[in-house]
Amino acid sequence: MLDAYFLKRVKLDQGLTNNTAAYRQLDPNSPVFLNKHGKPFPLLERPDKSGKIRYTCTSLSRLYSNLFSKAGIDGATAESGRRTFAVTLRRIGYDIPHIHTLLGNQNLKTTRRMLDSDPVDMGSIAAKAF
Known part of the structure; x- marks a missing residue:
């Protein structure tokens, strides 16, 4: 699935570099996962019970859940x-x-x-x- 995703990013010209040595032309400084508009997923700051700031990304969590579900792993x-x-x-x-x-x-x-x-x-x- 990752291979197909990276091929799609190349086809859509998302997060690419001119460096010919880069894997599939993907910019190594670009986030691995981008939204449908080619932008990084937004991170939300949320304090935990102790008040320490944690970063979450609900969109990416949903994506993972969908991938697990497609793989037959429900509830993961x-x-x-x-x-x-x-x-x-x-x-x-x-x-x-x-x-x-x-x-x-x-x-x-x-x-x-x-x-x-x-x-x-x-x-x-x-x-x-x-």
Whole structure:
């Protein structure tokens, strides 16, 4: 789907560069996702419970939800996708600092909370005990 999206951006002349070495002529400084008018999605500032400012993009969140739905993954969000990515890496043996770097979280506690959300497979634990 990303490949098709990038081809469409080239066809629509959105976020391109004259640099012939750039991937598909896409400007590396351009946002990855653009709206139908070729403009970046707007970010909204929202304070969290502690008063810290968080940035959200409802349009992009809706886009992710639609992509997940088309892929047959109902109810998924960008955040649940990030959590699945983190948990999958941990299950196959990658360490927390590397997972943290890949996620780009500012705080290691955030990465640890994501990894703590991994549902434990009781059958697997029991099978290892016997």
